[in-house]
Amino acid sequence: MAVTNDNTHGGVLGTPPKTPAVHPIDVIYAEPSAEPYSSTNDGATTPDKPPLEKGEATQMEVPGTVQEASAAIESVSPEGQPADPKRGPGAYMWLIALGGLVVLGLSFLIGQSFGWGAAAVGAAIGCVALFFNPVMWAAFDRKNDRQQAVHQVNANHGVGQAEARRR
16 A cells, blocks of 8 residues: 555645645735624725714614614624624723723722832733733624624614714
8 A cells, every 4th residue: 555645634644735836925925805793893985894983983872772782783793693783883992991900909909018019010010901902802802793783773764964963
């Protein structure tokens, strides 16, 4: 029985399978693939992201019924149906700010108990922990999903700028 180096079993004696040679510059200049989800939030108009109306980014609650909010979020979020579909993008911003306030509050308590040098070290460690916490970054993505859902629900109900600000 002959030993061959085919792509299906990892090759001879555990060598990696052969892959077609692709030059890195070909990858850099390749046409971008169409993604149904965009995580940027600069208000730019793209095929998958309509421009936001004023006031939609700070709404504490997604308008409409729970079913409408859930369907709108599910259509724009890569994570599917949310646990709390009525929580709006403004609520997510408050949760992110609350995380920062907890770090500052704990640093203040450390400063009162152990000195302000220890408080500065505690604040630095807390800020680094928040920065590298994937939940904080996911909260920004969920906030963007909720902004798009608010815009979608408002568009479905024919709500314009002035009416959206009154909500």
